Amino acid sequence: MNLQKKIESHIRIVEGFPKEGISFKDFSGVFQNAELSKEIIETFADHVRGEVDLVCGIESRGFIFGFPIALALNVPFVMVRKQGKLPPPIVSASYELEYGEATLEIVEGQIPAGARVLIHDDVLATGGTAAACSELVKKVGAIPASYSFLVELDFLNGRSKIESEAEVFSLIHYQS
Secondary structure (H helix, E strand, O other): OOHHHHHHOOOEEEEOOOOOOOEEEEOHHHHHOHHHHHHHHHHHHHHHOOOOOEEEEEOOOHHHHHHHHHHHHOOOEEEEEEOOOOOOOEEEEEEEEOOEEEEEEEEOOOOOOOOEEEEEEEEEOOOHHHHHHHHHHHHOOOEEEEEEEEEEEHHHOHHHHOOOOOEEEEEEEEOO
8 A cells, every 4th residue: 555545544534624614634543553654754754855954843733743854854853833932032924814814933043044944734725834934944044945744735725825935745635
């Protein structure tokens, strides 16, 4: 069985969650299989090995595979947090949500200028969060070198907000 089919066999589709009309992809079952989780981490790491200097994981589920990917690559890991979760000094970038705005932050000095950065998150949906993370990376003079996601919701076209920056690598794609 290929990796995509293995992952899909551990994803539970929950209709009407968190609200009517949404088809939630619950991939928490992946974490029940240590061998599958290791294979996912190695696949992500192998995809960018030698091409990145550090990994940024976006809060909070981007931490789950982001940190192990960084370990597999033997590079630093930087937590990209929601506003107000990190002590100063911080660097921040705001982005639009469906109803309002949100802000992402990193600790100043954790990403060196010129570093090639892998931006990792669990799901690529509308692309706003990944684009804001890219803005943070560029603000400190680093380079968004690649993006990785466990799941991409193609029908939301989030890739269009980030693909001009760097390669986008997703293990699972949903068309609806």
